[in-house]
Amino acid sequence: MSTIPAISLRVLTKFYGKQRGIEGLTFDVAAGEAFGFLGPNGAGKTTAIRVLLGLLRPTSGEARILGTDCWSDYHVRRQVGYLPGSLAVYTSMTVKAYLSLMMRMREIDCAAYAAELCERLTLDPTRRIHDLSKGNRQKVGVVQAFMHSPAALILDEPTSGLDPIVQREFEELLREHRNRGAAVLLSSHVLSEVEHLAEQVAIIDHGRLVVVEHIRDLKARAVRTLDLEFSIPVAIEHFAELAGVSDVSAHGSSVTCTMIGSEAELLRIALDLGLVTVASHEPSLEDIFLSLIDGGENHAAATAS
Amino acid sequence: MLLPLLLKTWRDHLKGIIGWAVGTATLVAVMLWVYPSIASSNSGIDQISAAFPPEFQEMFRMNDYTSPAGYLSAELFSFMIPLIFVAMGVSWGASAIADEEEHGTADLLYSLPIPRWRILLVKWLAVMIAVIAVGVILWATLAIGAPLAGMDLGLAQLTAASLGTVLVGCLYASLAFLLGACTGRKAMSLGLSIVLALAGFLVYMLAPLVDFFARIENLSPFQWAYGNQPLWNGFDAGHLALVVAVTLAFLTAALAVYRRRDIGA
Numbered sequence: 001m002s003t004i005p006a007i008s009l010r011v012l013t014k015f016y017g018k019q020r021g022i023e024g025l026t027f028d029v030a031a032g033e034a035f036g037f038l039g040p041n042g043a044g045k046t047t048a049i050r051v052l053l054g055l056l057r058p059t060s061g062e063a064r065i066l067g068t069d070c071w072s073d074y075h076v077r078r079q080v081g082y083l084p085g086s087l088a089v090y091t092s093m094t095v096k097a098y099l100s101l102m103m104r105m106r107e108i109d110c111a112a113y114a115a116e117l118c119e120r121l122t123l124d125p126t127r128r129i130h131d132l133s134k135g136n137r138q139k140v141g142v143v144q145a146f147m148h149s150p151a152a153l154i155l156d157e158p159t160s161g162l163d164p165i166v167q168r169e170f171e172e173l174l175r176e177h178r179n180r181g182a183a184v185l186l187s188s189h190v191l192s193e194v195e196h197l198a199e200q201v202a203i204i205d206h207g208r209l210v211v212v213e214h215i216r217d218l219k220a221r222a223v224r225t226l227d228l229e230f231s232i233p234v235a236i237e238h239f240a241e242l243a244g245v246s247d248v249s250a251h252g253s254s255v256t257c258t259m260i261g262s263e264a265e266l267l268r269i270a271l272d273l274g275l276v277t278v279a280s281h282e283p284s285l286e287d288i289f290l291s292l293i294d295g296g297e298n299h300a301a302a303t304a305s
Numbered sequence: 306m307l308l309p310l311l312l313k314t315w316r317d318h319l320k321g322i323i324g325w326a327v328g329t330a331t332l333v334a335v336m337l338w339v340y341p342s343i344a345s346s347n348s349g350i351d352q353i354s355a356a357f358p359p360e361f362q363e364m365f366r367m368n369d370y371t372s373p374a375g376y377l378s379a380e381l382f383s384f385m386i387p388l389i390f391v392a393m394g395v396s397w398g399a400s401a402i403a404d405e406e407e408h409g410t411a412d413l414l415y416s417l418p419i420p421r422w423r424i425l426l427v428k429w430l431a432v433m434i435a436v437i438a439v440g441v442i443l444w445a446t447l448a449i450g451a452p453l454a455g456m457d458l459g460l461a462q463l464t465a466a467s468l469g470t471v472l473v474g475c476l477y478a479s480l481a482f483l484l485g486a487c488t489g490r491k492a493m494s495l496g497l498s499i500v501l502a503l504a505g506f507l508v509y510m511l512a513p514l515v516d517f518f519a520r521i522e523n524l525s526p527f528q529w530a531y532g533n534q535p536l537w538n539g540f541d542a543g544h545l546a547l548v549v550a551v552t553l554a555f556l557t558a559a560l561a562v563y564r565r566r567d568i569g570a
Contacts, residue, residue: 077418082412089410104308
């Protein structure tokens, strides 16, 4: 049982409309794992998610939740919590009535936990959804996705419209559910949003997979900038030959370089030379993200020509 | 898991259902209320209606206008009542599936652990029951009002005419429902159903005047429901069964199409 991934895409392809869609997506999300699903707007994240839920029929390939194809077997959806990217709920109802309708249609009673979730997210359940702001409506979506403590949480741009305080509470909530063993698929067009939540990410662009990797590996292979400040001017030759170091330049007693991989060797040498301070400009994941996508584009352009 | 959805659908349509029911009851009541004065001045009115061209009389089923059946046929069942039920049914039928897709609420609905066909069946039932409910109001107003207006009409005749009306409403509602299932678009489903309903209605209405229409009038659901003049002749079980069969065929087609379709795409 544990060998079956909670969420699994296998060469998943979906074409519809004019050239929109996804092609050959493959990745797994294990139980108890939070997985980031990243790509620019229009890359196909929502399409993949909607195929996964059985809202769209795959052109080819497989999308499974707990080993079951949602398209052919609706039962598995009991184990799924879904927050759509463009959330729409029945606005004429109150929050409480809506949540209770969803519970009755799911044939479960989790009113107590739903009430707790509303409180944690500071959502007033007596309000009519029509009168709620976008952020508060998003909270309704979050509550209905989490309230039945599903085995798989599929969240399409979940934090859109949430203020920072609620966002933190949401992240806490997500960790709790991941820790109790839920698989979480978290889509976003902003990498920093999933950075603290997900261990692994899949990045897609133009419907194709660019990379599936652990965030720490993604970071490790990323180029970052170091600013070294010395008590006296130093020669750049000390650093230029080190593995992973490049673009070394010196201005008086400060040295700037870019590097990939471990900084240990460089720092040891710098300390001997009288290092005062060091500032490491953390790799901007956004930059990694963009460079990967640009790379993909260039590659596509190269193969096309 | 189905009752909540049924109740929710009705709650959404409640104002509409009440509106159509009150409108229908009022129309019927007013027509019944003025009937005694028309019946008492019978010769005069009959002369007036006889003065219309015979084609016109046939179109609006004006034969024997001052008789109870003739009066109800001309004033209610030749035009207004079928129009009300078809308009009502088509508007509900077209919204049933397409509304949720257009508003985006379909995503959460169809990701619930309920098979699509069951959701569709409930939505269809909600529409049918709403149309039938307004039909019951129509029937009750007639059944109570006709004797009060001094009409000597059998309950079987009134029931047959009401039933035919309800069934035609259900048929076109199911057609709009099917088109909604195919396209997911409300305006298109509504428009196309109205065009098809008008076509059926014109064929039935102009059949006495136009040879071509007379030849194809058996294709018109209005002909099936009203062709045997239920206000005079009561039930025509065969043709009513045909209306029901076509209605169920539309439902079956909608279920089959929607089982395989992409939602909101």
